[in-house]
Amino acid sequence: METRNAAPLASYIDLLLDAVCAVDVDGRFVFVSAACERIFGYTPEELVGRSMIELVYPADRARTLEAAREIMAGQAKPNFENRYVRKDGSVVYIMWSARWSEVDQLRIAVARDVTERKLAESKQTALYAISEAAHGAEDLLTLFKRIHQILGEWLPASNFSVALYSEAEDELSFPYHVDDREPQPQLPGTATGSICAEVIRSGQPLLLTPGNHGALTDVLEAFSGHETTCWLGVPLNALTGTIGALLVKRAPGDARYTEQDQELLQYVCAQVTAAIERKLLLARLQHMAQYDQLTHLPNRALLHERLHSALARAHREGGRLALLYVDLDHFKQVNDTFGHGVGDLLLQEVAHRLTACVRETDTVARIGGDEFVILLDSVQQPEDAVVVVANVERALLPALNLEGHCLTIQPSIGVALYPEHGTEEKPLFKHADEAMYGAKRARRSKVMTPQV
Incomplete structure (x- = not known):
């Protein structure tokens, strides 16, 4: 017995939470269900006649067109995912189930919004x-x-x-x-x-x-x-x-x-x-671990690393380098007379002045107390170290005004040259240290004078 169903098919389709649409051979919508407005933000009237690919997220258009060609060639696409741009500009993620109707010359597809997932x-x-x-x-x-x-x-x-x-x-x-x-x-x-x-x-x-x-x-x-x-x-x-x-x-x-x-x-x-x-x-x-916390200069550990690399490079390339050992005479007297706060300020100013005397490729390190070491990398001749010594003495000559106290600085400087005074770290440090103490003894006078 036949039963007459007077309700149009579209009225059922519009009840679906998923969107149903049909696209012609030119890629234009010819039918969309009511759910399309909820998912894409466009009314059916705004979508019908519009090119489908215009709504696809730009980065997904190439593979969407490839999928469309495969569907029209007879290959069903039950779980194809891409992104669309809604009317308000936001992005929606869609899972499609689509096939080609040869009789109707249409791609029939069901779209499910999977954005949340x-x-x-x-x-x-x-x-x-x-x-x-x-x-x-x-x-x-x-x-x-x-x-x-x-x-x-x-x-x-x-x-x-x-x-x-x-x-x-x-x-x-x-x-x-x-x-x-x-x-x-x-x-x-x-x-x-x-x-x-x-x-x-x-x-x-x-x-x-x-x-x-x-x-x-x-x-x-x-x-x-x-x-x-x-x-x-x-x-x-x-x-x-x-x-x-x-x-x-x-x-x-x-x-x-x-x-x-x-x-x-x-x-x-x-x-x-x-x-x-x-x-x-x-x-x-x-x-x-590598820098002195007071002066922010490299510490003894980092100096040894850089000296090790400089020695290897000098040995490999037949180059030269120099090590300058700098000690501030009578520094203890500053701490005892004016306090460690003034002594710290003095060390920071010395660090600043020493750094200004050398190239960026050289290293100024504080290895403890009032002792500094300058590594001159790739010097051309021994006289280059003598020039730096003179620059250091000249840089430290102007008096410092620290918390109302005027102080003058006199450094004792010892120089060791590679390869003349050694080809390894220990001999070079030993020679520079001994040369520094020799310079200190030779002066035989008070070389740091606190003045009120």
């Missing part, structure tokens, strides 16, 4: 990738490059910046920055600098979309002109406070950022912050 997967994948990168990167620059690459797989990130804030110096720096339109974000009045400064000041994420730039409207419109631009900045919040920010800016034609993108970037920032703190801690520990 994909975002959850992307968070986990991004977290794992960032964590792996954080533990594997040898330095922060390598880490930032890898983070940029990872983020670019999940959201528009062709323009990407990492800003770090030093509270001690009240300074904002950009150890990593990619943006052709704004190559120097540290300059005053730049969009990147302004946004990062606001994110760090507030400690809160900042999503700026066209027409919603808030207090930064003037700065951002001056930067972008009439181009509609979208920024997303997220703070790097550590236990001690906000140490920096990550900022992405969409390129023209990219989808605008959403709250879901902001949530993803916040997940990433938690990992990045921990990685930065670890790297900075390791850098501080390494600095403490």
Whole structure:
């Protein structure tokens, strides 16, 4: 017995949570169900007649067209995934089940919105990738490059910046920055600098979309002109406070950022912050192990490393080097008379003056107390060391005014030359040390005179 069903098929289709659509041989929508408006943001009237590929996320268009060709060749696609750009500019992840109807000359497809699942997967994948990168990167620059690459797989990130804030110096720096339109974000009045400064000041994420730039409207419109631009900045919040920010800016034609993108970037920032703190801690520990904490000059350990390398290079290339042992005469009298605070200030000023006497390739080290060593790498002839000795004595001659006390400095300097006085570290140090004490004995007078 036949039953008459008067209800149009479309009325049933419109009840489906998934979207149903039909696309002709030219790739244009000829039918869409009501669910399309919920998923894509466009009404059926706005979609019918429109080219399907225009709505596809740019990075997914090539493989979407390839899948369309395979479907039209008779191959069914039950689980094809790609991204579409909604009417509001946000990105939606779609899983398609599609086949070709030869009779109707149409691609018939059912679209399911899997954005929520994909975002959850992307968070986990991004977290794992960032964590792996954080533990594997040898330095922060390598880490930032890898983070940029990872983020670019999940959201528009062709323009990407990492800003770090030093509270001690009240300074904002950009150890990593990619943006052709704004190559120097540290300059005053730049969009990147302004946004990062606001994110760090507030400690809160900042999503700026066209027409919603808030207090930064003037700065951002001056930067972008009439181009509609979208920024997303997220703070790097550590236990001690906000140490920096990550900022992405969409390129023209990219989808605008959403709250879901902001949530993803916040997940990433938690990992990045921990990685930065670890790297900075390791850098501080390494600095403490290799540099004198008072003068910030290389210490004895780092001096030995550099001398070892310089000796190997000199031996290999037939070069020369010189070692200058510098001692401040009667330094103990300064500490005893004026206190260790004044003595520390004196040592810091001496370090500054000694560094100004040598080349960047040379090394000035403090090896303890009032003793300094200067390594002159690649000297041409022995007379070069004599010139540096004269420069040091001349640099230390002007009196210092430290906390109201006027002090003059007289150094005793001993010189050892490679290869004349030795070809290994110990003989060179021994000769320079003995030469320094010889110079001190030869003077036989008070060479550091505190004056009131």
